[in-house]
Amino acid sequence: MTLHLSAFVRLASADREILTQALQRRVRILEPRQDIIREGERPRFVNVILEGWAQRYKQLADGRRQILSFFIAGDLCDANVFILKQMDHSLSTVTRVKLAEISQNEFQEIMERSPRIAQALWWNELVTVAIQREWTTNIGQRTAYERIAHLFCEMFVRLRTTGRTDDDECEFPLTQSEIAEATGLTQVHVNRTIQEMRRDQLIELRNKRLKVFDLDRLMSVALFNPNYLHLDHEGIT
């Protein structure tokens, strides 16, 4: 139930105390598939996901929807968002979510009191945009099969980094429609493709759980290179 920032810098106990405090002040629980904040609204808080999965998405004027990223426990949605007048996208839950809201004042105070945390927040921001670039590449260059495999790789690795995998399995609460909206495909084609992956003995996916038979093979099929997650940090705390 801590912020995933600690995966980047070794924080002093004073720093950890600051964070712990901030994450307890204002906690909300939201049901599955519920908006957290919508495009056009004014951002008032930095959101930190404490439990569950959430997502970012964007909708075109005619309704077409693109899912832009997923958040898992420990992820911080957007450092310093309140600099912007209004949201250019929406946030919503995927599963039931527990999140902490941090106000502008609290946030700025944290940044001032701890340069370590401030640096960690920059790191978080840089990784977020690196992931977004990888998604652009994913949709722009990879085939359907590769795209879905890549999404599986990314989520599996991220969950593993935060200790949320169980051997070769992890939670995977997305519907095929959501996978489709995240990869720029249709739900029907996602279904076809996943079945092909099953036939190829790459994965098993049922009951909102993903089983990866051979991660190396999955990564190779997906042309997955984890460098963009920048896990080569100084030390884990």
Next chain:
Amino acid sequence: MTLHLSAFVRLASADREILTQALQRRVRILEPRQDIIREGERPRFVNVILEGWAQRYKQLADGRRQILSFFIAGDLCDANVFILKQMDHSLSTVTRVKLAEISQNEFQEIMERSPRIAQALWWNELVTVAIQREWTTNIGQRTAYERIAHLFCEMFVRLRTTGRTDDDECEFPLTQSEIAEATGLTQVHVNRTIQEMRRDQLIELRNKRLKVFDLDRLMSVALFNPNYLHLDHEGIT
């Protein structure tokens, strides 16, 4: 020849002085289609484009290439990149480019000496990732025709914001292959599509110049909503 940050916050003359200094210290000129820094290398400088166009791109193991964004005069490539051990993508020039390199020390000194600039740097970072999200959406949801129209809209509006348009025209130094790599299409299909747009009296594109006959119509065709550029800032300086 100033940083585009000033489009966001009204900077005091002391702040402007700090920036001007930093942008003069280390200036380089690069020829067209030349790498600035490559994936895997360790980032040493923050790059600021002073003249010309540059681009970010990413290459898959088998050579497929995705262009991730374009930089124009006044753009700052990645604030605080040196927090990361290595680049997860490459930067290269499109045209001949004049750029300023800012070292880690210089950069951190600037952030400490001017909270205004520090805030402007956060704003820049947030807009950068917002653009990246829009590109993900562009490739994931829009048709070829819409995608290319959207790219035209974005570059035209960005150039106009920095005073680099001439009525309904602007520079547009990209080849059709580059447009293809930026939109996740093939060069042949880009060619077909652009000719269709010409037939529809939407644009004219020759000699590395783009003419937009009716920006509103182009925006509407592209489902372009400029909100993600966050130009609704406090005041222009």
Next chain:
DNA sequence: GCGCCACATTCACATGCGTTAATCCCGAGC
């Protein structure tokens, strides 16, 4: 003013993915 070459254009054909619409299935709730 000429020639070269990168870039644009055109063509014929292939296919991955989209569309529409049934039908199936399983897990949650009663």
Next chain:
DNA sequence: GCTCGGGATTAACGCATGTGAATGTGGCGC
């Protein structure tokens, strides 16, 4: 154990976009 409904699966068919390759052309350097 039954029923209901959201999600998964299947099928038939269409089209936007890809592929491979040849040909055209205009801007720049000499």
